[in-house]
Amino acid sequence: MPAIPTVKAVLQETPYLVSFTDDLGHAWSADEPTEVGGGNTAPTPERLILASLGACTAITLKMVAARRQLPLTGVQVELQLNPSGKPESGNDIVRQITVQGDLSDEQREQLLKIANACPMHKLLSGEIRIHTDLGI
Numbered sequence: 048m049p050a051i052p053t054v055k056a057v058l059q060e061t062p063y064l065v066s067f068t069d070d071l072g073h074a075w076s077a078d079e080p081t082e083v084g085g086g087n088t089a090p091t092p093e094r095l096i097l098a099s100l101g102a103c104t105a106i107t108l109k110m111v112a113a114r115r116q117l118p119l120t121g122v123q124v125e126l127q128l129n130p131s132g133k134p135e136s137g138n139d140i141v142r143q144i145t146v147q148g149d150l151s152d153e154q155r156e157q158l159l160k161i162a163n164a165c166p167m168h169k170l171l172s173g174e175i176r177i178h179t180d181l182g183i
Contacts, residue, residue: 061086096171097126097140103167104144111161117154121147140171 053070056077063085065077077092079085090098101124112119123145130141144162146155162168 061088064088093128097128100124100140100142100165100167100171101126103165104142104162107165108144108146108158108161112148112158115157117158118148118150119146119158123147 050070055068057066057068058064059066063079063083066074067076068074076089077095078087078089079091081087104124105122108119108122111117125143125145127141129139131139142162144159146158150158
């Protein structure tokens with residue numbers, strides 16, 4: 048059984064800088080722009096979510112293309128959060144996927160369906176329940 052993905056976020060002494068570690072030993076950070084008092088030393092939390100979706104999309108496309116022996120040679124994913132402004136309810140993520148390779152129109156359509164089924168797409172577009180406890 049795979050490990051449960053676990054991330055620890057720790058607020059640092061520098062205003063708004065948060066350091067992360069995960070159960071696999073990786074480390075990264077988040078920060079806020081200088082306009083709101085941050086140091087702009089790392090992506091904002093919103094950008095980290097967009098990055099997660101972009102990474103998952105590209106990785107999923109490459110994995111499936113390799114299994115199906117599709118001639119996919121490259122993937123670029125550009126994402127924007129609420130590019131038309133914050134909607135009255137929810138949020139809008141616009142994802143533009145560019146695929147490279149000698150792919151037929153049918154293969155490109157297959158890849159679009161696969162992108163819409165990547166794990167992060169499913170997580171972000173499905174119901175999310177967040178259970179919060181306050182530790183001491």
